[in-house]
Amino acid sequence: MTVDFKNDESIHINIRKRRRRLAQKRRRAASLKVRSQVLIGIICLLTMMTGCLAVYGGSGIDSEPQSMISEPIEPIVEYQTITIRGGDTLWSIASAFSDSSQDVRELVREIRALNDVDPGSIYPGQKIKVPIL
Numbered sequence: 001m002t003v004d005f006k007n008d009e010s011i012h013i014n015i016r017k018r019r020r021r022l023a024q025k026r027r028r029a030a031s032l033k034v035r036s037q038v039l040i041g042i043i044c045l046l047t048m049m050t051g052c053l054a055v056y057g058g059s060g061i062d063s064e065p066q067s068m069i070s071e072p073i074e075p076i077v078e079y080q081t082i083t084i085r086g087g088d089t090l091w092s093i094a095s096a097f098s099d100s101s102q103d104v105r106e107l108v109r110e111i112r113a114l115n116d117v118d119p120g121s122i123y124p125g126q127k128i129k130v131p132i133l
Helices: 005-056 090-097 104-115
Strands: 079-083 127-131
Touching: 090 104, 090 127, 104 127
Parallel strands: none
Antiparallel strands: 079 127
16 A cells, blocks of 8 residues: 555645635634624714713703803893094993993993994994993
């Protein structure tokens, strides 16, 4: 009986190749499993965040920008109508009509809101309303 060593060696090589391929497939499957678990975790997290926003209505998140006015302006009941003269500005008018307890800037804002005017858009002869304090 004769033994063919070449044939025996090729069988061992084929077995090694099969083992390598099988190990590669297992690594790919494990890598895919980890990726899918990470993806499922991200989806769960996003779902929970969306649910929290739906339940709490996004409280704590300002949907509108902050106003420059710290407190709302109270409605003005009484006012005086004046005629703008040459050189008058909203600031000079507010300064003339304000008392020491009120900030001139607040009175300028009230005059602007009451008359719907911008500081640079007033002109001599124009009539505007000024709140009486």
